[in-house]
Amino acid sequence: MLICGVDEAGRGPLIGSVFTAAVILDPARPIVGLADSKKLSEARRAALALEIKEKALAWHIAHASAAEIDQLNIFQATMLAMVRAVDGLAIPPGKVLIDGNKIPKTLTLPAEAIVKGDAKVQEISAASILAKTARDAEMIALDALHPQYGFARHKGYPTAEHMKALAQHGALAEHRRSFGPVRLQLAAEQGSLF
Numbered sequence: 001m002l003i004c005g006v007d008e009a010g011r012g013p014l015i016g017s018v019f020t021a022a023v024i025l026d027p028a029r030p031i032v033g034l035a036d037s038k039k040l041s042e043a044r045r046a047a048l049a050l051e052i053k054e055k056a057l058a059w060h061i062a063h064a065s066a067a068e069i070d071q072l073n074i075f076q077a078t079m080l081a082m083v084r085a086v087d088g089l090a091i092p093p094g095k096v097l098i099d100g101n102k103i104p105k106t107l108t109l110p111a112e113a114i115v116k117g118d119a120k121v122q123e124i125s126a127a128s129i130l131a132k133t134a135r136d137a138e139m140i141a142l143d144a145l146h147p148q149y150g151f152a153r154h155k156g157y158p159t160a161e162h163m164k165a166l167a168q169h170g171a172l173a174e175h176r177r178s179f180g181p182v183r184l185q186l187a188a189e190q191g192s193l194f
Helices: 042-055 066-072 074-087 122-145 160-169 180-191
Strands: 003-009 018-024 058-064 095-099 111-114
Touching: 003 074, 003 122, 018 074, 018 122, 042 122, 058 066, 058 074, 058 122, 066 074, 095 122, 160 180
Parallel strands: 003 095, 095 111
Antiparallel strands: 003 018, 018 058
């Protein structure tokens, strides 16, 4: 039976999409060094992401936009992106293993949620690496457009640097309006208009 691993990246940041990936590994082409993406260096993640894309039987990266996050909430948007990742696979898996403790209600395949799955299951580790590198790529692209925010460094998380930039330069179209610090900034901006 083909096992597909699913994981997400970018639930906590104040800006941009939440990314998910689904991966079916090829047992005949093992990948050495798969681990939870958070425990790998940026360079190691990038190298492994290329190897996963080359060797996996199937993989797909999906996302839900900041607008979808604001409309649905971050949890529901993550579930939607997970279903998109699985649905995008060229080969349907027999079972889906998802990092965490929740399974998307709209997923039509047999599935199991595994807490800390990105450290226990190779397919989930591979998915975590693809999701994280895709999410980071979005932040690096955004950093090129808006260097004053420092997205390449903090990846959109609510660091002191990001909060200062938000206060100085205001919220961008890509900021998640439903997240507290962004909502407060928008309220402050509107207050200063009157």
